[in-house]
Amino acid sequence: MDPSIEEKSLRAALAGLPLAEVRYCAVTGSTNDDAQRWLENGAADFALVVADQQTAGRGRLNRRWITAAGAALAFSLILHPTQAEMSRLALLSPLAGLAVADGLAACCGLQVQIKWPNDVLLGRRKVCGILAETNWQAESLTGVVLGIGVNVAPTSIPPADLLMFPATSVEDAAGRPVQRWELLAAVLKALFAWRQRLGSPEFFQAWENRLAFKDEPVQVQTPSGALEGTLVGIDAQGGLVLRTGAGKREVITVGDVSLGSPGLRPVGQTPTKTA
Ligand code: BT5
Numbered sequence: 001m002d003p004s005i006e007e008k009s010l011r012a013a014l015a016g017l018p019l020a021e022v023r024y025c026a027v028t029g030s031t032n033d034d035a036q037r038w039l040e041n042g043a044a045d046f047a048l049v050v051a052d053q054q055t056a057g058r059g060r061l062n063r064r065w066i067t068a069a070g071a072a073l074a075f076s077l078i079l080h081p082t083q084a085e086m087s088r089l090a091l092l093s094p095l096a097g098l099a100v101a102d103g104l105a106a107c108c109g110l111q112v113q114i115k116w117p118n119d120v121l122l123g124r125r126k127v128c129g130i131l132a133e134t135n136w137q138a139e140s141l142t143g144v145v146l147g148i149g150v151n152v153a154p155t156s157i158p159p160a161d162l163l164m165f166p167a168t169s170v171e172d173a174a175g176r177p178v179q180r181w182e183l184l185a186a187v188l189k190a191l192f193a194w195r196q197r198l199g200s201p202e203f204f205q206a207w208e209n210r211l212a213f214k215d216e217p218v219q220v221q222t223p224s225g226a227l228e229g230t231l232v233g234i235d236a237q238g239g240l241v242l243r244t245g246a247g248k249r250e251v252i253t254v255g256d257v258s259l260g261s262p263g264l265r266p267v268g269q270t271p272t273k274t275a
Contacts, residue, residue, distance in 0.1 A: 003024075003026040003052070006024075006026070006052060007024045009181055010022070010024055010050060010181045010184075011024075012181075013179075013181035013182050013184065013185045014048075014181070014184070014185055014188070017185060017188050017189060017192070018046060018192060019046050019047070019048050019188070020043070020044035020045060020046045020047045020048075020078075021043070021044065021047045021048070022047075022048045022049075022050065023038070023047075023048070023049045023050070024050050024051075024052075025049070025050070025051045025052070026051075026052050026053065027051065027052065027053045027054075027055060027069070028049075028051045028053075028054060028055070029054065029055055029056035029057075030054055030056050030057050030058050030147075031049040031050065031051045031054065031057075031074055031075055031076040031147060032058060032076045032131055032133055032145050032147040033056070033058075034049045034051075034076065035047075035049045035076035035077075035078050035145040035147070036133065036135055036145055038078065039078050039135050039142055039143045039145065040135065040137075040142065043078045043143070044078070044080070045078065045079060045080040045143075046077065046078065046079070046192075047077075047078040048075060048076070048077050048078070048188075049075060049076045049078075050073075050074070050075040050184070051067065051074045051075070052069055052070060052074075053067055053068065053069035053070075053074075054066075054067035054074050054149075057074060057149060058131060058147075059129055059131060060131060063164075064162070065129055065131070065149050066156075066158040066162065067149055067156070068155055068156050068158075070153070070155075071151070071152060071153035071154075071155045071156035071169075072149060072150060072151055072152050072153070072156035072180070073148065073149065073150040073152055073180050073183065073184050073187075074147075074148075074149050075147070075148055075184065076145050076146065076147040076148075077145070077146045077148075077188070077191070078143055078144070078145055078146075079092065079143060079144045079145075079146060079195075080143045080144075081141065081143070081144060084198075085198060086141070088198055088199045089134065089144065090237060090238045090253075091198055091199050091203070091238050092132045092144055092146060092198075093117060093118040093130050093131075093132035093146070094114070094117065094118055094203075094207055094238060095146075095191065095194050095195060095198055095203075096118065096130045096132065096146050096148050096191065097114045097117075097118045097119075097120055097128075097130060097207070097210075098114070098190070098194050098203070098206055098207060098210075099187050099188070099190040099191035099194055100112070100120045100128050100130075100148065100150065100187050100190075101114060101120060101190075101206075101210055102186075102187075102190035102193075102194070103183060103184075103186035103187030103188075103189070103190050104120075104122075104127075104170065104183070104186075104187075106186045106189075106190070107178065107182055107183045107186040108170060108173075108174045108178055108183070109174070110122060110170065110173055110174060112127070112210060113210055113211070113212035113213075114207060114210045114211055114212060115165075115212040115213070115257055116211065116212075116231075116234065116240045116257050117238070117240070117255075118130040118132075119165070120150075121212050122168050122170070122172075122173040123168065123173060124166070124212070124259075125165075125166045125167055125168035126163075126165050126166065126167045126168070127150060127151050127167070127168050127169060127170060127173070128148065128149060128150040128151070129148075129149050130146070130147065130148050130149075131147040131148075132144060132145070132146050132147070133145045133147070146191075148187070150170065150180075150183070150187075151167060151168065151169040151170065152169060152170045152171060152178055152180045152183065153169055153171050153177075153178075153180075154169045154171055154172050156169055157169050157172075164256070165258065170183065194206075204234065204236075207234060208233055208234055211231070211233065211234065212257075213231045213257065213259055214231055214232075214233065215230060215231065215232075216230065216231055216259060216260065217229070217230055217231075217259070217260030218230070218231045218242070218257050218258065218259055218260050219257075219258050219259075219260055220240065220242065220252055220255040220256065220257050220258075221255055221256045221258075222252055222254060222255040223254055223255075227242060227244065227250060227252065227255075228244065228245070228260060229242035229243050229244040229245065229250065230242065230243045231257070232249070235251055237253075239251040239252060239253045240252045240253075240255070240257070
């Protein structure tokens, strides 16, 4: 579609939301990189960068995120954390996960699971990835960039050999076409609402209710090695709680979760231990 028509339709869908400013790019490297630069040049709270296509989209740990043209949502929201939010920065990516969950429920009637820390799954396949990044100048926090990518049309799903975990799209799950800017508006609306309740009991309850693989055997790859155990839940800081075979409680703050059952391991990943 003509980029100016896309942009008009995007701006119409976002009208009425309390966004500071919206920048639209037909093609960019990474909306998170654009948002970081904008933040350094004075972007306000709730400034938003949206791209139709990314050529250098990023995941966590410098992994790649693929955004095909005309088929996905790729956007980055700039936040200036309040004093209260400063002590809860780790909850900003689950905030995005809850927003995507509510947006998909409101817009498409879909029920998602959140794979800790912040992948959004439909039917145990990844439909959305989230990358929250802080921006510091010397000792002070300039702001946070909350980057969100959602596979909307089936053509947004990357080839299986590029995936760590099986993927799907919103339209595959909904069984009908979805207007992506309407979905974006629903996600942002939910994000504004959850931000008011960041770290509240309802926030943790909603997160736990959608937590993927609860009470199931999982394997977690952490920077210091792999851990296996039963997924118990989330602690008050947003860490993942596992109960290992020896009955020990382990809290993990950084890692990638996969199911302990061999059939559902991330694509291409082999277990370090057999159960
Ligand atoms: C993520 O990282 O899932 C975070 C992705 C964040 C993307 C958004 S898009 C807007 C903003 N701008 C950016 O540059 N980034 C953000 P991680 O958990 O590390 O997962 C990365 C892995 O997901 C890759 O290694 C692939 O296996 C897989 N992957 C890549 N593209 C995918 C896609 N479109 N759908 C499903 N899985 C994908």
